Amino acid sequence: MTSAPTTAPDIAIDVHGLSKSFNGREVVHDLSMQVKRGSIYGFLGPNGSGKTTTIRMLCGLLTPDRGEGTCLGFDIRRDADKIKRRVGYMTQRFSLYQDLSVKENLEFVARLYGLPDPGGAARDTIRRIGLNGREGQLAGELSGGWKQRLALGACTLPNPKLLLLDEPTAGVDPKARRDFWNEIHALAADGLTVLVSTHYMDEAERCHEIAYIAYGYLLAHGTVDQVIAKSELSTYTVTGGDLNRLAAELAGKPGIDMVAPFGTSLHVSGRDRAALETTIAPYRDGEGWHWQHSEPSLEDVFIDLMTRSKDNFQ
Template sequence: MNGEPVIDVRGLTKRFGDKTVVDHFDLKVPRGSIYGFLGPNGSGKTTTIRMVCGLLKPDEGEGTCLGYDVLHESMKIKNKVGYMTQRFSLYEDLSIRENLEFFARLYGLGQVRRRVDDAIASLGLEGRSKQLAGSLSGGWKQRLALAVSMMHNPQLLLLDEPTAGVDPKARRDFWDTIREYSRQGVTTLVSTHYMDEAVQCDRIAYIAYGKKLLDAPTAEIPGRLGLHAFKLDNGDLEKLTAELRGADGVEILARFGASIHVCGKDREKLAATVDRIRGEPGVRVTEIEAGLEEAFIYLMANSDDNFSVGDAA
């Protein structure tokens, strides 16, 4: 990454009726980075992505994407962007090869056969090229959608909840591919609410109900929030949960498998509360570093939902 901004937008705002779906959003993304949009469903992530890539005109704001003005040069932006939506949107009654050939021609690409062969080979689809797209599993549909998105060699890849409904191995394989594109200089902007995807991103903008609450390198987010955490193992976890809920210093109380994570910003108050249950039968208390998931839960708990009806995408 050389620091050159591929996306540089300021004050992007979008309203639908009386709802402000995206509220004065700023974003600067350097070339070759993987930039995550994290936040609950209905927070404006998809709407922001569509404004950035020229698919939706903002009501307010300005800026550039790939050097083009987002307000007045949207067609130029679209031609240089690969966009992969959450829902599989290719032709299910066409084969893998037929889909790739169709979109290669739609993009106006030359040497269609070579490009299609390269796309099939690069994503390991050789043995399935004649298979109908509609009969593919979620992971293979994902590979095909990514291959189509990258056929015209875009400089920017926009991924909207790209691995929803895909098994863990397919998700890992997918992210290996995205990392390889990043090494080649392709910038990726991805919206997600999966923690194991968020940690793959170089930087995360946390969005809640139209507002950006945090924008930082992924590894720094828990520290920036100033959260302290304790892990409670064994014992009667249901009883411990009831005792700790709402107690002094406890801002986050979350079940992680056979453990409870207790988090808060005031370590002194939190530690004093946790100390009171150390004597419970079988309970083991360990101080831990708050991670990205605890940070995500904390941000959600402290976000005001201003969309009581409707879908803000």
């Protein structure tokens, strides 16, 4: 008997209080989250912070120790098998057969899912992902960008309702990354829900919503604008000479939560505006530095959150 959806039809994932431990260490703590259908939801955070564990629990691939919720209308505990059949999973490492051709790999995936016309499904996918003319090329001979396209084609071939991407663009060139994201947005526009972990700020900014997870704790979530606003960072962009000396002198002083170089400038940020202003006042006159108050970037917020995160594995 198929379980009936228990959440609003526009919500793909609705979970509450998820926690998970491995070998006595809690890697995800009391996490609650909602993800809208047809949205691209980005996960950011340090390596080992629980992003992949969180994603796998959200879609029933991993059973939480505590907590409950639904994915695609199915209970993440009771209906894990039903959820798995509706999920496409693209790992960071290329996982198709290197010694099979593009067409052979896609036909194999189609047979694996029991599609009635594997050859037709492979041809349709090749056309959709722009691999025409490469049907007979061995997967192992493809460049990183073409492998990425093939992997995306393989995991979307059976028409999943949810797509999981684990740092999918690591090691590919900027044009391949942009083409990849254009395809992801096209898929989302057709109703596919996408969960993606990434370390690239430009990719995070292309997500409809993002979540920052650090060592098991959800520290921030929402649209990029909401996450930046909720950080309450006051930021200055400083230009001029000897910025390394300025950074060294400011680091750790009252009101200074982050000092980071950005190209030929320095970003100086703090959440206590009054304390920040008091600390930087002596540096604003003379020394040839120019101080410009600016809106914090997502990267400013990301660095600030990383600085404040406590590694619970140390």
